[in-house]
Amino acid sequence: MKKIKNIKSKQKDNSENQETTPRLELCNITKIYPSVIANDSINLKVAPGEIHAVLGENGAGKSTLMKIIYGVVKPDKGQVLWHGKSRNIINPAYARKLGIGMVFQHFSLFETLTVAENIALAMENQNKTEKLSKKIIEVSEKYGLAVEPERLVHSLPVGLRQRVEIVRCLIQNPKLLIMDEPTSVLTPQAIEKMFVTLRKLSKEGCSILYISHKLNEILELCDKATIIRNGKVIGYATPADETPSSLAKMMIGKELPVCSENRKKIQPKKLLEISNLSKSKDNQFGTSLNNISFNVHSREILGIAGISGNGQHELINSIVGESLSEKPEDIIICEKPAGNFAPDQRRNIGLGFVPEDRLGTGAVPGMNLMYNYFLTGHRQNLVKLGMICFKKTFELAQKCISSFDVKCGSYNDQITSLSGGNVQKFITGREILQNPKLFIVVQPTWGVDIGAANVIRQSIIDLRNQGTGVLLVSEELDELFEVCDRLIVIAKGHISPSLNVKETTKNEIGEWMSGMFPGGPAELMKENLAK
Amino acid sequence: MNIDILLNIFVATIAAGTPLVYAALGELITEKSGVLNLGVEGMMLVGAISGFIAMAKTGSLVFAVLCGMAAGILMSLIFAFLVLTLMANQVASGLALTIFGIGISAFIGIDYTSVALKGIPPLNIPFLSDIPFIGRIFFSYDILIYLSLVLLTGIIFFLYKSRAGLILRAIGENPKSGHALGFSVIGIRYLAVIFGGAMAGIGGVYLAVLYTPMWVEGMVAGRGWISIALVVFATWRPLRVIAGAYLFGGVTIIQFHIQGFGIEISSQFLCMLPYLATIIVLVIISRNKNTIRLNSPASLGTTYHPATN
Structure with missing residues (x-):
């Protein structure tokens, strides 16, 4: 104890005597x-x-x-x-x-x-x-x-x-x-x-x-x-x-690239239709989903804004198939009722998914980049008679690393040895190289620096321009406004009507995030009015 | 008459459950630190034979208990060195420890096989033990049973009220964060494993010196495994561990009585009952996902390597 006191008193002396x-x-x-x-x-x-x-x-x-x-x-x-x-x-x-x-x-x-x-x-x-x-x-x-x-x-x-x-x-x-x-x-x-x-x-x-x-x-x-x-x-x-x-x-070390828009207008198709999806929470810390309906069209990015813990997790789990719905028609993916499909079946009909949890849900931490590529990329004819085609897998993993600028030693590195942004670039690239028809991505730039975030955002926009429908869940309003075409807001398991990004403001979305939207959760409306 | 039988069953139940109380509470502390020690059976056996020999040579219960604890600690130190210092796999090392314990206890105990000790009479507390009924229920046990209840209280207090207990729980939950806060993960886990060894040792001593009291090869008879199961199915909560241990004791005693009444059920089947009943009841009461999530040490069974932080 004495030593600590000594240190403390010395600190005091120092800061008083030598301000410089x-x-x-x-x-x-x-x-x-x-x-x-x-x-x-x-x-x-x-x-x-x-x-x-x-x-x-x-x-x-x-x-x-x-x-x-x-x-x-x-x-x-x-x-x-x-x-x-x-x-x-x-x-x-x-x-x-x-x-x-x-x-x-x-x-x-x-x-x-x-x-x-x-x-x-x-x-x-x-x-x-x-x-x-x-x-x-x-x-x-x-x-x-x-x-x-x-x-x-x-x-x-x-x-x-x-x-x-x-x-x-x-x-x-x-x-x-x-x-x-x-x-x-x-x-x-x-x-x-x-x-x-x-x-x-x-x-x-x-x-x-x-x-x-x-x-x-x-x-x-x-x-x-x-x-x-x-x-x-x-x-x-x-x-x-x-x-x-x-x-x-x-x-x-170079000029910052700016995300560029560049797309042709083509008749949109509905790629994801969610109608009247309700689900009660499965544990006391979860959120119930309340009569959720919205669509994602081809060639558009739909953003879901909201403070985390308002049902995003439950909603995304329902869409990608981690939790199944009783009625298959609740969730229609690429014109197929898919509410009762398992995640891999949904991927087979054209779904691509980048989860919020990169190491764990998105990738297997202890495996190298090539195997992690294979885990969802095997649909690109990487399996013959039950055996892995290593040459092809290697080539695709290399392509993913080079075209998405993943900084790593080689395809043989364990994915845990990469920094967060590079892991994110890798798994986003992995999904994009599979040309999904419907692409779901959650918090793509969470804790990712500006250079990597730009690469990721640009690749999402490019994918949209090729005709893919994208559903983007993010807490960063700047990102949603930069990338999305339409926005919806989730609050306490309720979904707001959709807004065209060009016709709304961050303030309006911010207000809606606290539940103040037409048809929003009643208890929140009351709470806010009382204030 | 009937009440007398019930009283006898009750008192015997407590005694039959006590070896499990010690072993399981020790394993509880070990597991709360994130280390899974599957060597409880082996540590109990080595503790049992050490305590038994000490008792046979000196006749001192205190000395016997100390010897049993020391033996349990030695066994647990082997395990701790393997999994904490050499980072060996916990499951494989624990299994090896049990097999080692079975073998070495049989070897040490060759000369003592089927030797019986004089039983130790329960504590006679003046006045209290003489009260009819109440005296029998509360004041007719031996010292180690009272000690086990003191231990239980101490562990509850330690885990949920003391700073040291908080650190232990935190290390079991997330050793990386613990390291980032500046705790010595490996040091704390060493202590937890050693405590588990000492308690398993006492459990063994109780079995060989007070409960039976004689030495038979392999006499722990799966109680070590039941203790591990108790901890898991009791969702790492001390009170439930105790309840499970006495449940096991109760069914053990009742099946003795059933055998005594001459009911025609094969005795092998009856001997199986305590294990079966304990597991089934505990599985049923531990189905709640939230309590498991809140109480289970998240890092249980995984090797922690400080250098990779």
């Missing part, structure tokens, strides 16, 4: 993995109270660098200076002792525990539950981050889970807060709120390391930026002096 010393300084940090150099002599300085952006594409090495600062990963070379003193951050507990907190991109929460229990786990000193609950509420009110301490984490929507992570850091009064892609799960309103919190923190003297691929946010929020490409620092910038395109150019 950076709070955190990285010198020549290098981390080499067997197949790739994740960080190559990285230098970085963060001043007290500064909001510092770390920009870079997927696989550029941002996350590894943050994990080094937080003590999860050990660097091979280089020094971490904390208040000007070299520190060997051996584990996260020591990092927290120094005053470093981290909000992970893939949340590090325990789903079967309550919010309070999750927070208690990160605290060094023992705390009585009631006292802790009080403190949680205190902190969450101070920063406008309401959380309920007694809720079980798995019953919370993603946005709230992230809030729990942030509160977990703030409760320990950090001097440096690391945030890895924090806004990818938030609505525009929630992002605004979070920025208010972060600015407040920075005013109180807390430094923030902010990793994001959304350039607008960095311009709006950050004081300084460090740009990383392929594990090396490309440059330092002051966002106030930059534009989104100049930052993007530094980050990806």
Whole structure:
């Protein structure tokens, strides 16, 4: 205990006496993995109270660098200076002792525990539950981050889970807060709120390391930026002096491609018809589907907007066949009643599907890229007499890797060794190469950087232009407005009427997302009117 | 008269269930940390013979229990070293541990086969034990039965009230996140496995020294396996584990009585009943998906490799 006190008092002295010393300084940090150099002599300085952006594409090495600062990963070379003193951050507990907190991109929460229990786990000193609950509420009110301490984490929507992570850091009064892609799960309103919190923190003297691929946010929020490409620092910038395109150019090393429209008008066909689909929830944390009807036509992209946990999961499971319907006519795919078809039967009649959960539902983590290609690609004549045609499979996997710009060593890499964006490009490419008639894609750019997101969006648009009907489920309004032709909104298992993208606004959709649309869920309407 | 028989059955039930209470509570803690130790049967046997020899040589119950625990811990350390340090497969290592335990306990116990010990009379608590009926129900047991109830209370408190228990549950749920928070996943799992070994050891000692009390080769007779099944079907909740253990004890005793009445059912069939009844009842009460989801350690049986984080 004494040692800790010493460290703390020394920190105080330092910050009072030497205002010019950076709070955190990285010198020549290098981390080499067997197949790739994740960080190559990285230098970085963060001043007290500064909001510092770390920009870079997927696989550029941002996350590894943050994990080094937080003590999860050990660097091979280089020094971490904390208040000007070299520190060997051996584990996260020591990092927290120094005053470093981290909000992970893939949340590090325990789903079967309550919010309070999750927070208690990160605290060094023992705390009585009631006292802790009080403190949680205190902190969450101070920063406008309401959380309920007694809720079980798995019953919370993603946005709230992230809030729990942030509160977990703030409760320990950090001097440096690391945030890895924090806004990818938030609505525009929630992002605004979070920025208010972060600015407040920075005013109180807390430094923030902010990793994001959304350039607008960095311009709006950050004081300084460090740009990383392929594990090396490309440059330092002051966002106030930059534009989104100049930052993007530094980050990806070339001009940012813009998604282009280019299509011919042809008589549309109905490729997906859902009529009066109702399903009661199968567990207490699910959402019931309530009399859902909509169509997807050929040569169009229909977007489903909504805050996660409003029935998207249940709806998509019904459409792709993970949960079956009693009446086959409820779901008509490519003019065949398919409500009682299993997923592979639905794929046989022309359905392609990229799920939200990339590693698990979308791919088998322990297998290499080629086998993962085969798992849904076998319909392209890759099986003869029950045997795998390796040559053909190899060629198609290679084609997928090259035409969708998947960054990997070779087709023989395990899919877990790829970064999130590259996995997403690979499985999206895999489905697209099979020329689906109806293409369903959920959260295609969740946690994916701007370069990869553009490749994915463009490939969805290209597919539409070839005549495929696309159903896109996303929480990012920007994405929906950029890509879609029509939009519908889902709230508490109810579906709104469809809107033409050109005739609506983000505000209208945002309002509808809270259930305020014609025929919306009655209880939500009442709630909102009461307010 | 009838009440006397019922009382006898009740008291005997508690005794018959106690070896399972120890073994299953130990396995519960092990599994909550995410490690599946299938070697309970083997650890119980080695604990049983060690305790039995200690008892035969010294006559001290305390010493016998300590020897049984030490033997159980040694066995569990072999397992822990294999699966936690060398990252071997948990299922295969656990099966091997059981087979090893069966063999080595038979080998050590050659000279003691069918030797009987003097039974240890139950605790006589002044006044309380003499109260009619109530004295018989509550105050007519041996010390290890009372200890098992203290253990149960302690485990419930530990798992759901203490910070250490919270960390244990968290590690079993998601070792990667635990590592990211700075907990030593491997260290905590070592402790949990060792605890499981110690408890299985006591379970064995109870069986050989207090319940039977004699040594017969392979005398644990599948109770180790039933303990593992208890933990799973009780959806990793201590109170249900206890209920299952006493259910097993109850059916064991009742079938003895049925055999005693001379009812014409083959005794082999009757001997099977406790195992069958316990499994069926537990399967029926553990069908709720939500409770399984909330209580089962999600990482159970998977090897955790810290370096890949």
